[in-house]
Amino acid sequence: MPVLIAGGGPTGLALAISLGQLGVRCEVVDARPAPTRVPRAGRCGARAMEIFRRLGISGQLRAAGLPGEAPLDVVICAGSLARPLTRHRYPSVADALATTLEVNDGTMPLEPHVILSQYTLEPLLREVAEATPGVTVRFGAELIDFAATGGGVTAMVHTATRLRAIRADHLIGCDGAASTVRRVLGVELRGERREPLRQALIYCPDLYERLPGGPAARAIQYHVTGGHPCTLIVQDDTQHFALQAPPGGPPLATMFEAVAGAVCQPLSYKVVHEDEWPQQLLLADRYTDDWSRVLLAGDAAHPASTTGGLGLSTAIGDTADLAWKLAATQHGWGGPALLASYEAERRPVAAQAITASFVSAVAEEPWSVDLRDVELGYRYTGSPVISHAGGTQPTGFAPTTWPGARLPHLWLDDGNPLHDVLGNCFTLLRVPGAGAAGATADRVDGEFARELAAEFGRFGAPLDLVEVTSAAAQAVYAGHRLILVRPDLHVAWRSGDSQPPPATLARLVTGNIA
Numbered sequence: 001m002p003v004l005i006a007g008g009g010p011t012g013l014a015l016a017i018s019l020g021q022l023g024v025r026c027e028v029v030d031a032r033p034a035p036t037r038v039p040r041a042g043r044c045g046a047r048a049m050e051i052f053r054r055l056g057i058s059g060q061l062r063a064a065g066l067p068g069e070a071p072l073d074v075v076i077c078a079g080s081l082a083r084p085l086t087r088h089r090y091p092s093v094a095d096a097l098a099t100t101l102e103v104n105d106g107t108m109p110l111e112p113h114v115i116l117s118q119y120t121l122e123p124l125l126r127e128v129a130e131a132t133p134g135v136t137v138r139f140g141a142e143l144i145d146f147a148a149t150g151g152g153v154t155a156m157v158h159t160a161t162r163l164r165a166i167r168a169d170h171l172i173g174c175d176g177a178a179s180t181v182r183r184v185l186g187v188e189l190r191g192e193r194r195e196p197l198r199q200a201l202i203y204c205p206d207l208y209e210r211l212p213g214g215p216a217a218r219a220i221q222y223h224v225t226g227g228h229p230c231t232l233i234v235q236d237d238t239q240h241f242a243l244q245a246p247p248g249g250p251p252l253a254t255m256f257e258a259v260a261g262a263v264c265q266p267l268s269y270k271v272v273h274e275d276e277w278p279q280q281l282l283l284a285d286r287y288t289d290d291w292s293r294v295l296l297a298g299d300a301a302h303p304a305s306t307t308g309g310l311g312l313s314t315a316i317g318d319t320a321d322l323a324w325k326l327a328a329t330q331h332g333w334g335g336p337a338l339l340a341s342y343e344a345e346r347r348p349v350a351a352q353a354i355t356a357s358f359v360s361a362v363a364e365e366p367w368s369v370d371l372r373d374v375e376l377g378y379r380y381t382g383s384p385v386i387s388h389a390g391g392t393q394p395t396g397f398a399p400t401t402w403p404g405a406r407l408p409h410l411w412l413d414d415g416n417p418l419h420d421v422l423g424n425c426f427t428l429l430r431v432p433g434a435g436a437a438g439a440t441a442d443r444v445d446g447e448f449a450r451e452l453a454a455e456f457g458r459f460g461a462p463l464d465l466v467e468v469t470s471a472a473a474q475a476v477y478a479g480h481r482l483i484l485v486r487p488d489l490h491v492a493w494r495s496g497d498s499q500p501p502p503a504t505l506a507r508l509v510t511g512n513i514a
Contacts, residue, residue: 003025027138030175053419080224150293171295179299204264377396407485
């Protein structure tokens with residue numbers, strides 16, 4: 001087996017779909033009998049949706065989420081939903097989609113966020129994974145131990161009927177905060193733990209329709225102040241609600257009756273699930289073993305109670321980084337430095353998300369903290385497989401092709417998004433009008449492109465050449481006529497910074513370096 005994935009949550013299933021589409025066989029094992037209906041992540045962020053678009057499923061997920069026209073405001077209430085005090089207004093998903101179509105300066109994501117409960121997301125991803133050639137998904141199969149060497153991994157998986165040994169080239173731990181893979185690796189978590197919140201998932205089909213003020217005055221979150229403070233969060237079908245409250249106080253069902261009963265009588269509801277939500281901001285000391293045979297992703301690497309769906313977005317970003325590197329390794333053109341770069345690239349991103357969540361947690365109005373820097377603006381500044389630029393890199397969120405950054409979304413002159421033109425391989429973009437112009441510059445660009453393609457070919461690595469026909473690109477990419485983009489849409493090199501020999505550049509970005 002090329003890749004064994006422990007954990008069938010969003011991280012493991014998204015990774016499996018990516019690997020299957022890249023032609024790599026994999027198996028997902030999960031101790032649970034099936035995905036569970038518990039309140040967890042409720043927002044799929046813009047970067048995660050861009051990645052899901054690359055997998056061909058963003059439309060399916062968006063259709064399953066909260067209707068795009070639904071208000072995403074946050075309301076502060078006094079004692080119950082019947083007494084709103086303050087409203088913080090935010091654009092709806094439909095508004096964000098409209099802006100994406102109108103703005104073409106690189107500042108907008110190709111796919112805006114969607115409100116999608118994790119218990120809705122998981123079954124959809126499982127269905128897609130099971131239909132993907134080369135992917136096997138087994139629930140009710142628990143990874144209990146493994147041993148890794150430089151030659152591979154032997155894992156022991158327990159099912160209801162037998163103990164099974166699985167030999168794999170790589171084991172990926174996507175098995176959550178209590179990760180068995182992390183424990184067996186002996187990797188420590190460091191960070192902050194706080195007293196957990198109480199939470200419940202409540203089914204109440206009539207409440208959303210009866211919220212004060214009618215459809216336009218509805219919100220996605222209600223923060224109730226008073227003697228028993230709590231937060232009520234609307235779920236994607238508008239018939240379920242997540243109720244969160246500090247430790248102590250009356251039972252959650254009693255709190256829900258007090259909060260919701262004032263606006264919905266008779267109040268008919270059912271507590272579907274009740275548990276504690278750990279309040280933690282933790283990061284694994286390392287993401288891999290000494291041979292890059294066993295790697296951690298998602299909550300196994302960074303179990304954190306993050307704001308605005310950052311935990312899910314960071315996890316899906318892990319899979320986008322890891323999938324193409326595993327595929328390159330399996331297909332023979334990825335050098336040893338490629339998988340080794342996974343931790344160097346993704347661990348700082350998780351640390352940044354955790355820091356942002358801490359800032360949000362201590363803010364007086366946590367829902368007002370701008371998270372675009374973390375969700376869209378992160379850059380792989382310490383990566384050993386990126387040709388870095390000199391000088392001072394931009395700070396904050398801004399559209400940039402700085403090496404290591406996500407390639408900004410732009411609409412091409414024919415109406416297609418640039419992201420959709422790029423395949424699952426490296427792409428060398430040529431941007432006419434950016435930087436020096438003229439026959440000499442065109443000739444130099446053409447020679448470099450041909451030589452780089454030949455060097456990629458020596459490794460067996462695929463490289464596409466794409467001319468960017470977009471007036472907007474000339475401004476966003478100013479000074480950079482050639483831009484090398486990785487399969488995960490991160491910039492690996494650009495011509496305005498340096499002009500290494502094509503052989504050197506090809507070896508670097510494919511990980512074939514000492």
